[in-house]
Amino acid sequence: MPIQYVSSRGGSSALPFADVLLAGLAPDGGLYVPAEVPPLPARWPEAPDRGYTATATEVMWPFVEASIAPD
Numbered sequence: 001m002p003i004q005y006v007s008s009r010g011g012s013s014a015l016p017f018a019d020v021l022l023a024g025l026a027p028d029g030g031l032y033v034p035a036e037v038p039p040l041p042a043r044w045p046e047a048p049d050r051g052y053t054a055t056a057t058e059v060m061w062p063f064v065e066a067s068i069a070p071d
Helices: 017-023 044-050 052-068
Strands: 004-007 032-034
Touching (some): 004 017, 044 052
Antiparallel strands (some): 004 032
């Protein structure tokens, strides 16, 4: 199930990543934050050896994958 994002002020309904990316701030003036934070990738201890780009991609992927993954 894709991660839903909610306003940090609690005054907006939950939205998927693609919608919050385009919206910027929530209508109540809050920041959109994940309703739940997924666990770090299993290979996290190897991160320093993998380089910045590979590590950043792996950490960020759970937050956006359902919105940009091909059908």
